[in-house]
Amino acid sequence: MGRAIVITSGKGGVGKTTTAANIGSALAQLGKSVVVVDADIGLRNLDVVMGLENRIVYHLVDVVRGKCTVAKALIKDRRLENLWLLPASQTDDKDSVTPDDMKKLVCELRATHDFVVIDCPAGIEQGFKNAIAGADEAIVVATPEVSSIRDADRVIGLLAAAGIPARLIVNRISPHLVKRGDMLSQADVIEILALELLGTIPLDEHIVATTNKGIPAVLENKSIAAKEFTRVARSLAGLDAGAPVAAPGFFSRLGRALGLSPAPTA
Amino acid sequence: MWNGIKSLITGGRSSREVAKGRLHLVLAHDRSGLEGGKLQEMRQEIAAVIARYVDIDANAVEISIESHSRETQLMVSSPLPARHA
Numbered sequence: 157m158g159r160a161i162v163i164t165s166g167k168g169g170v171g172k173t174t175t176a177a178n179i180g181s182a183l184a185q186l187g188k189s190v191v192v193v194d195a196d197i198g199l200r201n202l203d204v205v206m207g208l209e210n211r212i213v214y215h216l217v218d219v220v221r222g223k224c225t226v227a228k229a230l231i232k233d234r235r236l237e238n239l240w241l242l243p244a245s246q247t248d249d250k251d252s253v254t255p256d257d258m259k260k261l262v263c264e265l266r267a268t269h270d271f272v273v274i275d276c277p278a279g280i281e282q283g284f285k286n287a288i289a290g291a292d293e294a295i296v297v298a299t300p301e302v303s304s305i306r307d308a309d310r311v312i313g314l315l316a317a318a319g320i321p322a323r324l325i326v327n328r329i330s331p332h333l334v335k336r337g338d339m340l341s342q343a344d345v346i347e348i349l350a351l352e353l354l355g356t357i358p359l360d361e362h363i364v365a366t367t368n369k370g371i372p373a374v375l376e377n378k379s380i381a382a383k384e385f386t387r388v389a390r391s392l393a394g395l396d397a398g399a400p401v402a403a404p405g406f407f408s409r410l411g412r413a414l415g416l417s418p419a420p421t422a
Numbered sequence: 423m424w425n426g427i428k429s430l431i432t433g434g435r436s437s438r439e440v441a442k443g444r445l446h447l448v449l450a451h452d453r454s455g456l457e458g459g460k461l462q463e464m465r466q467e468i469a470a471v472i473a474r475y476v477d478i479d480a481n482a483v484e485i486s487i488e489s490h491s492r493e494t495q496l497m498v499s500s501p502l503p504a505r506h507a
Contacts, residue, residue, distance in 0.1 A: 302441050302448070309449050337436025340445075344438070348445050350491045 158189075160262045160272040161392070162291035162320070166307030168278030170299045171327040174363060174373075176275035177205045178382070179295075181372040182389030184239035188270040191230065193242045193262070195287035196277035197253060200244035207370025208233065208241050217245035220257045226264055235375055240269075250282045255289035262290025271392075280314060288315065294322040295354060300329055300340035309349055323354040325388065330359045342400075355388035355400045357381050450489035454496070461485055465498075472500050 163176045173196075180192035194202035197217060203209040214229035219242070226242070233239035242265070245252070265272045276287035288294065294315050298308035308324075315322045326342045333339035340348075342356045362379030366372065373382040374389075384400075391397035435443075451458065462485075469483035483500040 302445055305445055306448055306452065309452060313453070334438070337438045340438055340441055344442050348442070348449065 158266040158268075158270045158272055159293065160266055160274060160291045162195075162274040162276050162288050162294045163297060164276035164284065164287065164294055164311055164315075165278065165297040165304070166280060166311040167298075167304045170297050170304050171357070172278075172297050173201050173205050173275050174367060175295070175297050175325060175327065175357075175385070176202060176273050177372045178374050178385035179389050179392070180271070180273040181206075181233075181236060181239060182374040182386045183271050183273070183393060184233070184236040185374060185386070186389060186393050186395065187238065188393060189238040189268075190271045190273060191240045191242055191265050191269045192273045192275065193265070194244035195258070195274050195283065197244045197248055197250050197283065197286075198246065199277065200246050202275045203231075203241060203243045204370060205367055206233070206241055206372060208243075209370070212243045215243045215245040216261070217248045217252050219261060220253050226261065235371075250277070250286065253286050255285050258286045258289040260290075266290075280310060284311075284314070288318060288320060291320055294320050295325055296322050296349075296351065297325045297327050298345060298349070299327050300334075300342075300345055305340070305345060305348060312349060312351060322351060324349060324351040325354050326356045328359040329356055353400050354391065355384055357384050446489065450487040450494055453489050453492070453494045454487050456487065461487065468498055469500070477503055 163172050163179070165172050176192055180190050184190045192202060192206070193216065194200050195216070196202070200215075203212060208231050211231050214224045216229070218224050219226050219229045230240040230242055233241065262272055262274070272290075274287050274291060277283035296308050296311055296315070298304045312322055324346065326345050329342060330339055334341045342353065346353050358380050360379045360381035362376070363373055363381050366376060373379055374385050376382065377386070387397050387400065451461075465483060465485040466480070468485065469478070469480040472478055472483065473480050478500055483498065486497045488495050488497055
């Protein structure tokens with residue numbers, strides 16, 4: 157029986173879909189069989205981020221309505237052997253699916269795959285309730301900004317009330333801005349949210365480029381963000397992953413080695 | 423060092439520290455479900471209750487919500503006048 161992990165954040169635009177695509181792909185690279193599910197009914201995007209938008213025939217709502225089997229709606233990724241996408245519908249709305257529908261669907265997917273990664277829509281209404289319904293655990297994505305952290309805190313409370321254990325990914329952190337005193341550090345975010353840290357993804361231009369191309373960054377594996385996503389996936393899969401630390405820049409490492417600057421508080 | 427100079431120039435905390443302080447306050451209120459205005463109403467009522475028992479300056483009663491590690495506490499503090507027996 158596989159594990160169902162929902163990627164959620166409350167606030168939109170913080171990197172849920174990118175995180176879902178990359179963690180899903182990285183788990184598949186590790187040899188796990190993975191389905192990534194786009195639970196954002198009406199505003200689907202996981203398909204374009206993964207570059208699978210031209211191959212959609214059936215979608216999640218078709219499965220729920222019994223128009224096709226789950227197997228028929230799954231799109232197999234051609235780059236990775238063990239990766240599938242269950243796309244959302246672009247024409248229906250969030251009310252066309254109920255939490256019970258999602259529970260049933262996720263349960264079915266878990267029976268045949270090691271990991272079911274669910275990309276949750278922004279907000280805390282029906283779409284959120286649907287997305288978390290079948291999940292065993294949650295990853296809360298937050299960027300180091302006041303609004304994102306505030307929304308993450310709300311979501312963490314709702315997940316706790318639903319009995320779903322959650323861990324944190326701090327996304328788009330800029331070590332340079334943190335050092336300058338103009339960005340919350342990962343340690344600040346952990347302290348405020350009081351949640352276990354799963355990973356810290358640095359702000360990385362490669363993510364913009366790979367998203368433009370519809371290639372999850374971990375497939376190119378050139379960027380530091382991709383390496384961190386892979387590390388998170390290793391940790392999820394129970395493999396030796398090392399501690400989640402945003403890599404300090406060369407000069408700050410050099411400075412510390414020479415005793416010129418204090419060790420980061422992160 | 424640069425941060426030190428900058429805080430001397432700007433005369434205060436870094437935007438990171440400001441954000442952290444604001445978040446602590448906002449989250450304490452969010453977690454308690456109490457809006458700031460309601461909290462002030464409650465402050466006045468509590469001050470009135472205290473004033474029934476001891477001779478205090480109702481305006482000196484302070485109320486705040488603090489939240490650490492997801493545990494939220496309501497803090498009320500009131501100076502008490504010295505008793506001249």
